[in-house]
Amino acid sequence: MKNVAVIGSSGAIGKAFLNQYLKDSSISNIYAISRTHIETNDERIKYIQMDITDEKSVENAAKTIKEKYLDQIIIATGILHTSSFGPEKSIRDISVNKFVEVLTVNTIGPALVGKYFLPLLNKKNKSVMAFLSARVGSISDNKLGGWYSYRASKSALNQVIKNFSIEIRRTNLNAVVIGLQPGTVKSKLSEPFQKNVKEGALISAEESVTKLFKVIEGSSNIESGSLLSWDGQVIKP
Ligand SMILES: NC(=O)c1ccc[n+]([C@@H]2O[C@H](COP(=O)([O-])OP(=O)(O)OC[C@H]3O[C@@H](n4cnc5c(N)ncnc54)[C@H](OP(=O)(O)O)[C@@H]3O)[C@@H](O)[C@H]2O)c1
DSSP states (O other), X not given: OEEEEEETTTSXXXXXXXXXXXXXXXXXXXXXXXXXXXXXXXXXXXXXXXXXXXXXXXXXXHHHOOSSOBXXXXXXXXXXOOSSOXXXXXXXXXXXXXXXXXXXXXXXXXXXXXXXXXGGBOSSSOEEEEEEOOGGGOSTTOOSOOXXXXXXXXXXXXXXXXXXXXXXXXXXXXXXXXXXXXXXXXXXXXXXXXXXXXXXXXXXXXXXXXXXXXXXXXXOTTTTTOEEETTSOEEOO
């Protein structure tokens, strides 16, 4: 029987991952980890409260997991805008406070998750830690500019993912660490920008997660450290 964890289970993509795991009867424990409490009525779901920007909170969440290993860990947290700011449209919009907040949630938080959760990955069978990243974190793919802090936070996250994949190989040859590009997904995060999305390109979180599941299932040591798109393609850094 398998154990899995979804960090950011209150978000659109995180919730869709939870629902997908619920369909799998080979999973005995599903850890739903989020800052905001979520209601569930399935006894396989164990809720853990956690703020990804608070190291003690991340450490305590990892300690709460009593099972000795996790087969899959999904990190679906992230911000692009908050109630007080949106992504930078130009150089003029760059500010220390906004930049620090975006980097703290999108890069440092996931790095802390790696610090405390990577040791929990199953060593006997294939196990996967998958971080929701973004195509806009690819420097070679950047043609439009803008969104300084979000782009930079995801480029830096992709570097952290690569580092994790290198370090974990020394202790766990069965661990795969990947970044995922989910497509343009209907969620609170994408809501202000949905009107700019081409007809047909905006997908539901359920649709995205169905595809991301296939990518996770098909991933191996060869892809470890890479950013993979929902269609399985490797996105160049
Ligand atoms: N939607 C898209 O089109 C799209 C495209 C590319 C990449 N992504 C990436 O996919 C991931 C998930 O996005 P989404 O679309 O599902 O957005 P969402 O619905 O807004 O979910 C964001 C999640 O991040 C959590 N979060 C934010 N700050 C946190 C903190 N300090 N501690 C713990 N949790 C925190 C939120 O928790 P609360 O409920 O507590 O706020 C929520 O669970 C993000 O990394 C995003 O960059 C999304």
